[in-house]
Amino acid sequence: DSGVTQTPKHLITATGQRVTLRCSPRSGDLSVYWYQQSLDQGLQFLIHYYNGEERAKGNILERFSAQQFPDLHSELNLSSLELGDSALYFCASSVNVGSSETQYFGPGTRLLVL
Amino acid sequence: DQQVKQNSPSLSVQEGRISILNCDYTNSMFDYFLWYKKYPAEGPTFLISISSIKDKNEDGRFTVFLNKSAKHLSLHIVPSQPGDSAVYFCAASAPGEAAGNKLTFGGGTRVLVKP
Numbered sequence: 001d002s003g004v005t006q007t008p009k010h011l012i013t014a015t016g017q018r019v020t021l022r023c024s025p026r027s028g029d030l031s032v033y034w035y036q037q038s039l040d041q042g043l044q045f046l047i048h049y050y051n052g053e054e055r056a057k058g059n060i061l062e063r064f065s066a067q068q069f070p071d072l073h074s075e076l077n078l079s080s081l082e083l084g085d086s087a088l089y090f091c092a093s094s095v096n097v098g099s100s101e102t103q104y105f106g107p108g109t110r111l112l113v114l
Numbered sequence: 115d116q117q118v119k120q121n122s123p124s125l126s127v128q129e130g131r132i133s134i135l136n137c138d139y140t141n142s143m144f145d146y147f148l149w150y151k152k153y154p155a156e157g158p159t160f161l162i163s164i165s166s167i168k169d170k171n172e173d174g175r176f177t178v179f180l181n182k183s184a185k186h187l188s189l190h191i192v193p194s195q196p197g198d199s200a201v202y203f204c205a206a207s208a209p210g211e212a213a214g215n216k217l218t219f220g221g222g223t224r225v226l227v228k229p
Contacts, residue, residue, distance in 0.1 A: 099210075
């Protein structure tokens with residue numbers, strides 16, 4: 001158990017809908033990262049928040065957004081969902097910022113868009 | 115542009131023997147490298163890491179070797195155990211705000227340890 005929690009574990013929805021994925025980092029970790037794992041793209045970085053502020057964006061679609069709250073939990077919002085958004089979404093956390101920070105991953109949310 | 119590559123999609127090894135997983139990278143700015151293990155329906159679990167200032171790091175049965183000139187790292191697992199059967203990912207990160215602290219992952223190697 002990494003100490004990172006994600007809810008829900010599974011999500012099934014329809015095209016055009018909007019969903020929210022939630023992540024609670026390990027106790028004491030200030031950084032939260034979101035990654036997407038799809039069959040054809042592997043694990044891809046989406047976005048990084050540190051202590052409530054957005055720090056970096058990766059290949060995140062404009063239909064996707066995220067935020068980190070004062071209690072440090074984070075939410076990833078996916079809107080106008082398409083079939084291709086079906087994937088595993090992982091959140092990870094680390095104590096601080098910096099390239100030498102080890103990121104610890106949550107169990108993931110499996111999203112299926114029908 | 116795949117900056118981190120794991121060229122062997124799968125590896126089969128006998129219990130008790132050594133498993134060697136390889137990873138190549140192209141971005142010379144990477145300065146921190148990690149190995150994660152992943153079981154189906156679970157998140158990646160951190161195994162071991164190495165900074166670019168070192169060429170070896172050991173933790174129990176796991177040893178990671180880094181060859182910066184060849185832009186190559188490897189993970190040795192010895193002795194291999196049936197519980198090691200999983201998908202292994204190498205990942206790398208680069209310093210600086212432009213890099214964004216993101217991890218760049220390889221495509222993974224599926225390891226099967228036979229009893």
